[in-house]
Amino acid sequence: MPLSSAASIKGSQGQTLTVSKTTVKSGSVVTVKGNYFDETVGIYLAFCVIPAKGKAPTPCGGGINKAGLGEASFWISSNPPPYAIGLTEEFLPGGRFTQKVKISKKIGKFDCTKVKCAITVRADHLRSNDRSSDLFIPITVK
């Protein structure tokens, strides 16, 4: 039985981000769904410490990961640079994606039971200063 219900957020360009539960035990996995994303912009999906307003989310759990299940960071892009082909997950038609993200109590030296952490989306490093794609759904870690 989930510890809390799903949460959803809508971005400025109409994109939606949904997380299956927002209060979870450390080590558990949440399902994250995206829809109506701009497929011409690659994104990072990760579990991160919530940054100061206007700053990029960092630090984040995990790294660039192709394994898909049970990790904390994903690079989603339908048009990655040549060096990244095979490292990214593609958007499905309509700008959709579904990933399972692992939630951990600790992100580096930060403790998510003491600082605010969230499932986050940001534009990838090809547009690292683009904050218009940033989305946060806070997660409470038990």
Place this chain on the structure above:
Amino acid sequence: MKKLVLVALIASLLTPVSAQAAETKFVGGPLTNLDYQGATINIQLSNVPAKGGLYIQQCVEAPAGTRSAQCNKAVELWISSARGASFLPTAPIVFKPTGSFLVGTTTVDCTVSKCGIFMRFDHTVASDLSEDQFIPLSFKAASAGTTTLPVDEITAKINGVVVTTRSPITLSYRQFATVSAVSKAGAALTYTSLAPACALNGTEITPLSGVGECAISVTSAGNSNASPITAILPIRLSLGIQTVGEFTTPKSIKAGSKIELPSLSNFGEKVTYKASGSCSVALARATVRKGKCTISATAPGKSKSYKALNQKYSITGK
């Protein structure tokens, strides 16, 4: 006196030239007495309109209001902020015209023909001539033994249709498309997507947007018989056509029959069905009674990607 001559020389090397209608200001040089081979012109542009990128070409002068067909494809530059462009509009530009070049089987000798730099809007605003401007160039005579290697010729097709900067192709969002190209000289070809709106995987193109433009470049590496060249294949993007996939209904069916209806469109949208006449729909399943039945399928569109679905199916229950 020497200083005066030097100042005059520098002024002649960096000559501002502008056409009457064009907004783009061109400053560059040298423009006269250029080496037949190995000439370099340093260019700085300003006031480049945001409406589109530019091509900088070496062409034979054409009558006013027309564009020359006699251009040196091998030295063409694409000036744009888009990915894959030769130079940013604000960057110092290095242009390398040659004293002669081949157009098809015809050699253009710029010591005989009136050659120059031709600037124009790029493929994103191909029909707009307002930035067309011609800046004359002159070359020294060729030294003995100079030969002109012909420029390779690339014939490129997208979905079997020949595409050039003069004849773009239109693709819709997520339309399946492949690019194929042939080098006349048999040189190796490489393909690159020049804009994020089109993904390129090998030779398979996936339009990721339903508005704007993208472009694929095809580059010939050249060989001992031909010099390198890059062809740009412009693609105009249009909204995708949303469907319920391969689903079709029979024109007539036995009364009491049930039809399973797809729950998602080809773009992943949830499809809503409504029945009128001799049928009903529940849980993505239609039940047809005796008589005429119409089932309408609708799904929302996505701005800048695909249109809303609005499809009707007519069935007769017998």
